[in-house]
Amino acid sequence: MPDSIKNKNDELYSQIASVLSKSRQFVVSTVNTTMVRTYFEIGRIIVENEQNGKSRAEYGKETLKNLSERLTKDFGKGFSQRNLEQMRQFFLVYSNQIPQTLSAEFTLSWSHYLFLMRIENPEERKFYEIECKNSNWSLRELRRQFDSALYERLALSKNKEGVKQLSKKGIVVAKPEDIVKDPYILEFLGLPEKAEYSESDLEQKLIDRLEKFLLELGKGYAFVGRQIRFTFDEEHYRVDLVFYNRLLQCFVLIDLKIGKLTHQDLGQMQMYVNYYDRFVKLEHENKTIGIVLCKNKNDALVEITLPKDNTQIFASKYETVLPKKEELKKLIEE
Template sequence: MAKKKENVPAKAVESLFNKVSNLIEQARVRVATAMNVAEVYTKYQIGRYIVEEEQSGNKRAEYGKQVLEGLSERLTARYGDGWSYSNLRQVRQFFLVYGNLTISDCQISNPPDFTLSWTHYLVLMRIKNADERRFYEIEATSGNWSVRELQRQYGSSLYERLALSRDKEQVARLSRVGNVVEKPEDIIKNPVTLEFVGLKPDASYSESNLESAIIGKLQEFLLELGKGFLFEARQKRFSFDEDDYYVDLVLYNRLLQCYVLVDLKVDKLTHQDLGQMQMYVNYYDRYVKQDFEKPTIGILLCKEKKDTLVKLTLPEDANIYASAYELYLPDKKLLQAKVKEWVNEFESTNATRTVNSFSQSPIF
C-alpha cells in the first residue's frame, strides 16, 4: 500500500520561498553591479591604451582618427555593436576626464574607484566643473540614483542650489563628501524645484491644488527634498482649546531623527504664516516628539520669501525655515554664475584676512 503523502504547510513553503527568492535577487543585484563596474574599468583601460597610442603618433589629430576608425572596424567585426568611432571617442574622453589628464600628459595615473554604471559616467563626463562632477558622483552612489534621476538632479541644478543655501565655508565640502545631513540647515534648498508636479507657472492654482499635485508625485517630492525623508501624513489634524489645526504635510527625517512639518503657500510669505508654523512646531515638540528625537523642523514652501521678514519675526534659535519653490527648472548658467561669485567673494575675503593677519604679526 502506497504511503500517503503528507500535506506541506503553506506557511512553511511561503517562508522558505521568500528567503530563497530574496537571496537570488540579492545575488542578481551583486552580479549586475559587478558587471557594470567591470565594464567601466575595461573602458577606462581601453581609453588609456588609445591615449598612449596617440601619444606615440607624429601627426596626432589625423593619426588618432585613423587609428580609432581602424580599431572600430576590427572590434565591431569581432564583438558586434557598441564599438563605433563615436563610442571609442567617448571611451578616450572618459580616460582623459577621470585620469585628470590632457593629451600631452606623459604620466598615466592609476584608475580611480568607480562605483556607477557606464551610462552614469556618460552623463557625468559632460559636467565640466570637476567639483560639481565629483558631487554628483558621490550623491548618485550614496543615493543609488538611476541614470534618469541623475539627469534630473543635474538638470535641476542641485549642486548650485545646495551651494547657495550653505555657508560659504561649506561649499567646497560638497565636492569632497557630498551633501551630508547632520543639522537642519543641511536639508534646506533654495529654491525647491517642483517642475515634476505638472502645474504651469503662469496658471492660477490653490494651495490645495499644489498639495494634491505633490502627493501625486510623492516619491519625486521626497527625492527633491533630499536624503532620509519619510512621509507620514497630509492635512494632519491636532486640536487644543476646542480648535482644530491642520499641517499640510508631516514628514520624518530618519537621518536627523526628527519630524519635519511642511506648509505650502502659493503667495508671498507673511509674518502670520511664520507665527502659525511656530505654533505647529511648538505643539509637536511638546506633545508628539519622543525624548530620544531631535527638535521638530518647520519648512514653509512659498512662492516668494523674504529673508529679512523671517529674521525679524522669529527668534534666532527658531527651527523654522522658508524656501521658495519653482514650478520650472532653474537657469543653470545663472546659478553657476551666482555660485562662482559666491566662492570668489569668500576666497577674496579670506585672502584679505590672511594679509591683514600677517601684517599685524610681530617680526622678530
Template sequence: MTPIQSKYTELLDNIGSTIEIARQNAVRAVNTELVKANWEIGRHIVEFEQHGQERAEYGSNLLSTLSKDLKQRYGKGFGRRNILDIRRFYLTYQKWQAVPAKLSWTHMVTLLGVSDDTARKFYEKQTVLENWGYRELDRQINSSVFERLALSKDKKGVLQLAEKGHLITHSTEAIKDPYILDFLQLPQSHQVTEKALEQKIIDNLQMFLLELGKGFAFVGPQRYNFRTLL
C-alpha cells in the same frame, strides 16, 4: 495552509531571495568589469595618440576608424559616440583609483557631462549616498542641485560638499534653495490651487521625495505632509 505547505512556501521564498541576490550581484559585477574595460580602452587610445601615431597614420579620423574596426570585430557598443565617451572617461579619471566605485557605465557617461571637477565630485558622492539611478542623477545635474546647495556655503563648505557629499547634521541643512519641481508639470498659464498642488505632489511622490533629499518622510495628507527625520 498545512504545515507542509507553509514550509514549502518558506523554502520557495528563501530560494527566490537567493536567486535575486545572485542576479543583483552579477549585474554589479558586470557593470564593474564594463567600467574597468572602458577605462583600459580609453588608456590605450590616449597612449596611442600621445605617441604621435594618431597624427602619422590616421590623422583626425582615428576615432571613426577605430569605431568601424571594433564594430566589425566585436559587434555593437563601439559607435563613434561611445568611443569618444570612453576616451573622455580616461582623460577625466587618469588614475583607476579615482573612478568612483559602485557606479555603472551609464552613471559615468552622465557624470562626464559635468565639466567642473568640484561639482562632478559632489555628484559622484551624492549618487552613492542617495543610491541615484542614472536618470535621477541626470535630473539632479540638470536641476543644478550642487549649485543650489553651494549658494549657502563658503569655499570650505563647497569643498566639503565635493569630498563628502551633502551630509545633513542639522534640520536647516536639509532645505534646498530653491526646489526644482519641473517633474510636476504645473501649468504656467494660470495659478494652481493648494489642493491641486497637493494632488500633483502625491501623484509624483517618489520624485518629490528625491528632490527633497535625505531627512524627509511622507506622513500623510493634511498632517503636514512631510517632516524632517532629524
C-alpha cells in the same frame, strides 16, 4: 495540501528566491564594473598611443576609424568610432582621481559616467558622482537633479569651505539647515509658472507625485501624513504635510503658501512647531523643524520675524519650472 506543508514550501521558495535575486544583482554589478574598467583601460591605451604617435587630429581621423572597424569585426557591437572617442575621454576625465584599485572606484553604470563626463566643473561632477552612489540614483534621476541645479542650489547656502565639502562628501545631514533647500524645484508637478491654482491643488499634486517630492526633499525623509489635525485650547488646526527625517530624528512640518509670505505665516508655523515639540515628539527625538514653502518671500521679512539663533523655522521658495543654471552660477560667484 495541509497548511503546515504549504507554509514550509512557501518558506523554502522564499529562501531560494532571495538567494537567486541577490546572486543576479551581484552578477549584474560585477559585469557592469568589469565593463567600465575595461573601457577605462581602452581609453588609457588609446591616449598613451596617441601621445607617442601622430597629432590628435590625424590620430582621431585615421587610427580610431581603423581600430573601430577591426574591433567591431572581431568583438561585435559597441566599438564604433564615437564609442572609442568616449572611452578616450573617460580616461582623460577620470585618470587624475582614479587610483590603482579601479574596482573600488567604478560603481556606477557606463551610462552614468557618459553623463557625468559632460559636466565641466570637476567639483560639481564629483558631487553628483558621490550622490549617485550614496542615494542610488538612476540615470533618469541623475539627469533630473542636474537639470534642477541641485549643486548650485546647495552651494548658494554655503560658504567656500562648505562648497568644497560638497565635492568631497556630497550631502552630509548633521543639522536642520542641511535638509532645507531654497528654492525647491517642483517642475514634476506639471504646473505652468503662471497658472492659477489653490493651495489644496498644490498639496494634492505633491501627494499624487509623492515619490518625486521625497527625492526633491532630500535624504532621510519619510511621509507621515497630510492635513494632520491637532486641537489646542478647543481650537482645531491642520498641518498641510508632516514628514519625519530619520537622519535628524525629528518631525518636519511643511505649510504651503501660493501667495506672498507674511509674518503671520511664520508665526503660525512657530505655533505648529511648538505644539509638536511639547506634545508629539518623544524624549529621545530632536526638535521639530518647520518649513513654509511659498511662491514669493521677502528675505528681510523672514530675518526680522525669526530670532537670530533660529534653527527650527525656515521659509523657502518653490519653483514650478526648471531654473536657469547660468543664473544660479552667477549668484554663487557673486
